[in-house]
Amino acid sequence: MLRIALFLGTNIAIVALLGITFSLLGIDGLLAQNGVDLDLQALLVYSLVIGFTGSFISLAMSKFLAKKTMGVYVIDSPRNQTERWLLQTVERQARQVGIGMPEVGIFDSAAPNAFATGMNRNSALVAVSTGLMQQMTDDEVEAVLAHEVSHVANGDMITMALMQGVVNTFVVFLSRVIGHIVDRAVFKVERGHGPAFWIVSMVAEIILGFLAMMLVMGFSRYREFRADAGAAQLVGKHKMIAALQRLQNSHESPKMPDEMAALAINAGRIHALFASHPPLEKRIEVLRDMRI
Template sequence: MQRILLFLLTNVLVVAVLGVTANLLGLRGYLQANGLHLGMLLGFAFLMGFGGAIFSLLISKPMAKWTAGVRIIDQPSNATEAWLVQTVHELAERAGIGRPEVGVFDGAPNAFATGAFKNSALVAVSTGLLESMNADEVRAVLGHEIAHVANGDMVTMTLIQGVMNTFVVFLSRAIGYAVDAFLRRGDDRGHGPGIGYLLTTVVLDIVLGFAAAIVVAWFSRHREFRADAGSAALLGQTRPMIAALDRLRSLHAAPLPRSLAALGIHGGMSQLFATHPPLEERIAALRNLRPGDSALRLD
């Protein structure tokens, strides 16, 4: 809940900074003279940035279950499922969070964690991962996912995405109005935004959206290193996580559906838009890990 409040406060502060900056630069009078009410635009940017991101966070669990075809293990039907549930619950207790729901989905080796709250998250693994890894490696992967939950990574990712959305919405429309006013200077026949505004807004939504995606992807890569270190802290050693990542490298694990790509143990994109660092870099980081490097705090 604290992270949700932080998320709301951050977006409010971003909108406030945008408003103050617009006033200091003298943009309020210029934009309002050309038909744009700055306060309404700031409110719209806030609703689109915060509202859309928080809504996606709140529905993240049911959407993940639906898109990945996750089967929740309410009553284990075999020894593997019983071990899986027990291991997740043990790791969650060690990390100081509530017991997540545990699920299995069909597919190539992968796993993910999601949910708006630490104490009611979802941890799911694929049948391919269970079939291709030994118990120590699966346990390390589960530790990685539990570390994501304990670190509040889902909420933090949503916060960053919301802030980026707010900037994109505000800047694209403010610049769109300015461009439209320039193109229609001296024209008294029309009121409201014209074709210049529409075209500029569409183009900037795309361009600034790509720029925002780069920022979000950078943080996503950073949190993977933290979750790897968190798994090592939960297990008390780095060897199982290194072995799991090395196994993934040899298996060429397939990515999750696009809506879940940033949540998985392994991603499929590369370079600027990659949600996950190369497996080689993650293994090297674990080998260089020193005591106390993990962001996960264990009691």
């Protein structure tokens, strides 16, 4: 969830900033062909620029932001046996899946958690929390690391960036079309764009973005199953199941960390549509049914 939250938060901020900048520069005004009809070709190019720029800048900044936001200590030279074991384990797994050695780090958090991020599969970051190291056995930590390494090997961050770029493009495109229609049909603006175009476009962009988030989160849940399967291939499904069961126990404790909220097993349907991870019980069930 951590890598998803950082990526999406950065993406939304950049898209909003680009939209405001383009509006101030008057580029939005060029979308009205001859001042009357909406130039759909120009609008599509405009939407593509905003959509994919926000997504790929987010991807490029993902590793830097993760380090700074989470306070990740990157292990360059192991200070103890635990750090040495982490490096050796990730190195072995990276070699097995055929990717470059990721940076390995630790961040201070009582919640058992881990994430992988980075712009490409040969220059990634895999980080685990202190809580995960304290609460899990070596086999369980090994399985979590394999899960994150599988995310990297699957190119999940790049795929997420491409999908988010497409989603951004359609949200920007459709919101401007809706704004244009309302401006012409309801407020009877005949040339250029009136205030209604900007207001309706912004409102439509928020609503469409909210709905589009369901598609992005749906893909995020799908890739968690793929990473679980990859981890099962690397270390054995019994280790991955044990790690998920440990997370399940942590989740069911009275004081659940906020960053574990997306793993909610008893989440309502609406919450489930926006969850970045499938329910833990479902992930365990799928792993048990796998034939390895």
